[in-house]
Amino acid sequence: MNLFRYFHDEIVAALDRLTAAGALPSGLDTSRVTAEPPRETSHGDVATNAAMVLAKPAGVKPRDLAEKLAAELRVHPAVMAAEIAGPGFINLRLSDDFWAERLGDVLREGIGYGESDIGHSLRVNVEYVSANPTGPMHVGHARGAVVGDALASLLSKAGHDVAREYYINDAGSQVDVLARSVHLRYREALGEDIGAIPEGLYPGEYLKASGEELARLYGPRFQTAPESEWLPLFRDFAVNAMMGMIKSDLAALGVRHDVFISERGLVDAGKVTAAEQFLTGKELIYEGVLEPPKGKLPDDWEPRPQTLFRATQFGDDVDRPLKKSDGSWTYFASDIAYHLDKYRRGFNVMIDVWGADHGGYVKRMQAAVAAMTGGHGALDVKLCQMVNLLKGGEPYKMSKRAGTFVTLRDLVDAVGRDVVRFIMLTRKNDAHLDFDLDKVLEQSRDNPVFYVQYAHARCYSVMRHASEMWPEIDPLTLVPEPGVLRRLTDPAELALIRLLAGWPRVVESAAEAHEPHRIAFYLYDLAAAFHGLWNKGKDDSRLRFLIEADRELSVARLGLLRAVTLVIASGLGIIGVEPMEEMR
């Protein structure tokens, strides 16, 4: 239950009653009425702007409307007080019983607490990673991988039917370069001295294994053969090998995809041609010559007729080419086909997670989606900014001399999957992220991964103690009676309950905004509130969780602890991090 959604509905119902009683004119638009947590907790539990938003259309003064609405809301059994404040806010204070019931919700619903149906099982397609199959993934890919994976989990939790996709760019010239690079390694494996890797080919050592494998499979058969005889064969082999490596790296990060779509597969199936014909049928394609970019003219620029898509009709700055001069499709053309394919597979909502260096590509893709779906499909692109690797506060130098760079696998091996995943969500996706290899392993409050994990582990520690103290109690399945939970009356305890009760709203709003980082920030806040309560117990022994002389109060507090573990585990589940029960 999202209690703010609940009270929003209660407020609208109260307004309807006022309308029915003739106190308000009929036909008021209540779409701008909100029910939110007040910024200042001292203002109460739920604040609504209803009186301010409706005063003008209703032709009454905000405070007069607020008085009537507040009186109506006070009738609600959970509303202890409805106060009018500021320019016309109504602040609701909810009863302790109400909060005890919300805590009961957490305990009854367990790990599923916070799940929502706002997605209405609508299908959403999240495409992420989609790294070129030409080499191992680097640190930058890790961010997109985590953001996409967590976003997919988040949308799922919010009630969407989510597909996680990876688009394999295996049709462009880059994979031909890959094939040639592997052919060189193949000759090397056959005993040739290949010398330095020529400019323009991939120099990485990781291609040696593929070269050796091909040498075993084919012997010297293609050693001096013309390119046309081996290129497709070597290309497919190498792409497969690279995808195997990428999938294994992703598995190390705990990132998974439901579907892998091959660009070449789309081309071979004629889907790019079909997309072009579809757009041609809408008269959105023409042969034309583009203006050169102003200010910065490429050296070899010359006017050239091209097959262009009328992107400008859909908000882009210029029309965009679909074909290269050799007649093959541009990446854009096959990406249009890919997104049309997604749409035809039933995804009206598409989310792509890209690196920020692809930012200039967003408008044309959205233009294409708008054109192909007649405005019925929506594409949201999440651009992930760069990750700066640091060590001890200093930039972490990659060793170019050795030809190595920091791969995703290196990173996971160095600090662990869970750390990588959590840290990647400690900034919103469009902000630069500093990743300090030392700091993320620190055991301190500055390290959010540790701080959240430690809160979870501390709860388990107390629950273990409780089992020793009262062997008949199972803290892991405990659901205390409402009357017992009502014994939680300390302001710090109630604040923690309020935070827990806010979890469903966090899930919903983060899902609506497509912003998984909000989950990480919420978990940090929750951990801080829990640690704060713990620390109060140091000063005041009456606030310790377990009080041997008061079993009932201890049971209530064990319920609170269990709720904390459930919500933390639920949030970490979205991020893809394993909650720890012990941190020794």
Add this chain to the structure above:
RNA sequence: GCGCCCAUAGCUCAGUUGGAUAGAGCACUCGCCUUCUAAGCGAGAUGUCGCAGGUUCGAAUCCUGCUGGGCGCGCCA
């Protein structure tokens, strides 16, 4: 030159889709602390929300124009 993203406390960043007196951590100052798990706790101070206009009951948030930084700009993906 054009487009997109960003600009919030000394530092690193949140800011609930337009709400009330803009928050947290670090650093700083002053106290306390040897534990239900140690990786500390409490209190204090900190702002031209880049600048200038506009929209309205109300703007860090939306619009316009500047300034500064990042990314991109026809056959790479």
